[in-house]
Amino acid sequence: MIVDVNSYLGHYPFRRLRMTGARAMVEHMDAHGINVALVSSLNAVFYRDSHEGNRELFEEIRPFGSRLVPVATVNPKYVGWKEDLADSVERGGAKAITLLPEHHGFQLADERGQAALSRIAEFNLPVVLTQRLEDRRQRHHWDIAEDLTLASVIEAAAGHPTLRIVFSNWIGLDGAAMLAAGLRGRCLIDFARLQVLMIKDVPKLIDTLGVESIAFGSHMPFDYLGPSLVKLANLAELYPEDYDRIAWRNATEFFRLDLPYTDKS
C-alpha cells in the first residue's frame, strides 16, 4: 500500500499537465501501484477566490471515494476565508490546509499568515507548506513566486507549538534546525525532491527527526512517479522494518485518514 501526500488536480497556467482530472489521476495511480493520494487544487492557487477551486476539487474527486483525499487551499487575504476553511473541513472533508504565501501575497509570519496558522491549529489539522511548484529557472515571466525558506517556516511556527506541518516538495532541509525548533514529532516530509542514495538526505532526516517524519510524495502530475517509486524501493531495502510507515502509515496517522483497506501490505 502506498499513500502519496504530494499531488494536485487542475490546470497549471504555465505548462500543460497530462493529468488534470480525477479519473486520469486514478488511472495513473493504478498503473503505478499508488492506492491513495492527497490532492490539492491547482486552480485554487491561481483563482482570486481560492475556495472556488476547493469546491471544484471536492466535486471532482467525490466519485472516487477514499482514493483521493482532499487538501483545501486557503488564502487568508481573501474575504470570508475563515468560513471557507470551515466549509472545507465540514462539508468538503479536507484533511489538511495548504497555505501559499508566495502565490497569495502574504508572509507566514505576518498578521494574515499567523491568523491562518492559528485557525488551522484550532481545527487540529496539518498545514501543508510547499517549497515550490516548479523550478524557478524555467519560470514564466508572470511567475514571481520564490521558494519558501525553512527559516521563514520555523519563525512562523514558533507561536504555534501544537501545529502539525507538512513539508511538501522541499530540498535543503536542515534536520538539526528543525529539531532545535521543536518540529520533531509534528512534521511530515515527503521525499519527492530528496535523495535516498547519493547525498542521502532522507536517511539523514530519519536519523535526526525519526522515521515517523518521512512519507511518500511524488509531486504528480508535475513530476514523473518513477523517481519517488525508485526511492521507495531503496528505502524498502534500507529500512525494511519501517517500510509500511514510510509508504503509508505515517501519512495515515499524520492526516488522520480512515482508509477502508484491510490489506495494507
Next chain:
Amino acid sequence: MSDRSPGESRREFLKHAGAALGTITLAPQLAVSEPVKRSGDARRWSDGVGLPNGWRQMQKIDAHNHVMQAVQQPDADWSAVESMLEAAERLGIEKLYCSRPLTGGVLAEIDAVRAANDSVLAAMRRYPGRIEGYCFVQPGNGPEALQEIDRCLEAGMIGVKLYNQFKYNDPTVFPIAEKCIERRIPFLGHSAYLTDQKTLAAQPRTSNALEFGELSARYPELMLILGHVNGGGDWEWAIKALRRSNNVYLDTSGSVQEDDTIGRCVRELGHQRILFATDLTMEGGVGKILAADLTAEQREDIFWRNFQRILDRRTT
C-alpha cells in the same frame, strides 16, 4: 530484500554519505558493443512497487556525471565518489562518464584545468571500467586547451566537456569542435534556456539549444550532446529548438523530474537522439526513464545503446 541486518547495512550506508552534490546522422544501425555486465548489489535489491520488473538489472550507462571532489592528491577524500558508485551499484548503472568542470564564471589558468582533469583521471584509475572521463576544457585557454584534450585522450578519456565560459556559437569554441571531429570524440555541453533573470545573470554565457544548433550546422559531423535537458531552464523550449538540428543528441539528466520530458523528447526528436544521464540526480534520472511511456526497445536504446553507438564511432 537484502540479507544483511538492517541496522548494520544502514550504519554502513550512512558512513558513505558524500558531499552534495549533418552528416553524422544518427548512429548507424550496426552491431553495438555490449557494456560489461556487472553482478553487484543491484541483483540483491528488490524491484519495489510500481516499476518494471527487473529494472535494477537493465543495462544503463550514465552519459553525464561528475567527480565532485579534488581526488588527485594521495590523501584525498573519496566519499562523494564512493557515494556515487554505491548509488550506481544499487541502480544498476554499469558505467559513469564523468567530468570535473570549473564553475563560478571565471576563466581559470590552464593549471587549474589540468588539476580538475587529473581528479577525473585519478577516479578512472581507482575505479577502472566503472568511471570513464570527459576532458573539461575552456576554449579561452587557446592552444593549451587543445593540448589538454590530447593529454586526456592519451590517458584514456573518451570525450570533451565544456561548461559556460563561452557560448558555443562563439568562434573561440570552433577549434575545440574541430579537435573533437579530428579525434572522433563526443562534445558534451552545459545547456539551459534560462528564463529566470537571477540565474541568467549568474550564467550569462550558458548556451541554449538554438546555439547548439548553430554549432551543429557549422560542424555537422560533430558528435554534439546537449547536456541535461532537465538541468534547469525551459526544457520544452529546448526540445522544440532542437527539432531541426538532426545531429544534436540530448541527455536526460538534471534535478528536474517533470512529466513528460522524456515522452516529449521522443515524440519531437526520435528516441535515438536521447541519452540516459543523471548529472548526480541518480534515482530521479533512472526513475523518469522507467516511468516514461517507452517501448522496451526504446528504453534500452536510451539507457545505454544510443551512447554506446557514439562511443563506438571512435574506433570505426
